[in-house]
Amino acid sequence: MSAHQTAVIAGCGDLGTEAALRFADLGYRVVGLRRRAELLPAPIEGRSTDLRHDVPEIDADTAVVVVALAAGSRDPDEYRATYVDGLRNVLDGIDRSEARPRIVVVSSTAVYDVSDGSEVTEDTPAAGGTPTARVLVEAEALLRERAPGAVLLRLSGIYGPGRERLIDQVRSGSARLAPADASSPHTNRIHRDDASSAIVHLATLDDPAPTYLGTDDEPVRLDDVLRFLADELGVPTPEHGPASDRQAGGDKRLSNALLRSTGFTFRYPTFREGYRAVLAGEGASHR
Template identity: 40%
Template sequence: MRKKVKRCDEEDRSRQGLLANRETRDDPDRMRILLIGCGYTVSVLAARLRARGDAVSAVVRTETSATLLRTRGLSVRIADCRGAADARHACSGAYEAVVFSLSAGGGDARQTYVDALRHVLDALEASPPRTFLFAGSASVYGRADGGWAHETMPPEPVAPAARILLEAEELVAARCASRFSAAILRFSAIYGPGRAHFLDRLRHGEAILPGRADTWMNRIYRDDAAAAIERLLLQTPSETGCAIFNATDDEPARQEDVAAWICGKLGRPPPRFDETAPPTRRRAGANRRLSNARLRATGWAPKFPNYREGFGALLALPAHHHS
């Protein structure tokens, strides 16, 4: 199965020149876009797409999220896509593009990333979109040696959730063949207003952080993550196939450097790192540098190219924006 994703991705690399040259979609009409999952990142995407005049429908699981999105003018359906009937309800209608972006949170990863995805892909069979985007994770690389991670490398996931995410990628690749074009985005840690765990720990005065001081970290600012999805949506190729893109900022950074920079801004001494402390669930022992060269070749450019720009902007926000 692993080969399928790789082969599909390699075939598609040749398409990138074509992708990069298409600044906007051909169709001057509004695009109908279905967002399966519309949380922290994709709600920003939804606002961007609506501002362009696209017809956007969102699917969420809870009434609370639906109410919030409706107050922002979005058309919202409530469905739990882990069930086939709900997934059919979520996908009813015809769409040029579908973005699948669910998070398992602390719940069952297989049900969210594989079962729900399968139900959604089944439901879309009746009226397949031109483009399907899957929001995945760089955790599939599984590297812990500090080396670079490129899309051409065979993923070697270690954490159970990362293995499941790779299975989901393989499902997308297998299903898109000859039906629609697909893009898989492998996101690094998404951060921004109200979601900046590393910054918060230091803000709250934690003096000891888990892991090695020289561990590489990768992140992407929420709005740049939304812009990356938008970029790939608007560059819909005519052929079918599947392409993979790392979605991360320009500058992997060692956690000691990030912590020292933040503490300098906070006027605090930098923390100590404890290699023996168990890693957080988010990091799970990862140590890699993620390349965004392929995504950048599409014309996407991050507004927050590194942690200094991103955390600098967050530090300048008034306190009620803090996590």
């Protein structure tokens, strides 16, 4: 890689910023696109733009474009403006430039409408069982139509520094185990640092597949995570009962075998290592 190659991160929130810093460590010049570019840390070159409405300028020497957009709410119209319109504007910017970059687009495993606890791979049909998931499927279809060679990375639930909702629920006593006569759903997660590492890995990989699942090694029942966190925090195990905020992602066991087959290694292979790092205060949020 030439030291003069540029990586553009379209959507430089927490995940995009962490990925941007890793590209910079590899010697890339990194341009970060977000609404408030002044919030970006050095050495990222920030450009203020609202990708929901603006077509960004893509420099001719751009070797990588990462699209890591994040909607501000779960309103389907906000989702469409962010994930569909935002992606279209980034692709328009690439088309208007002389660059022919590797494109990596972050999506979500929410596109899989699976609730029977079965295993999910890249070959599982992405049906989109909720209004927001259907918007993500729409964005993925746009990507395939416009940029057939792009890499799609579907991430499971991201946790890490500043993403501590589950920890806060256990600590406060508001978390609830499934009713005693029911099983809690399987959940799937990935530490933000592993998610950002996967983005960089796929952006620099020879001959990648079209789609990868980004998730750690261990699908796990939500109750097992809650018990683990209670133990680590030294607080009482949550009680059984109907939770006001039960897992909304169905019940599925995601496989990371394809990602692993590329040589990718996880710093936090399961929720245990990852949450222990979060509880120890390791890493920083870029929000």
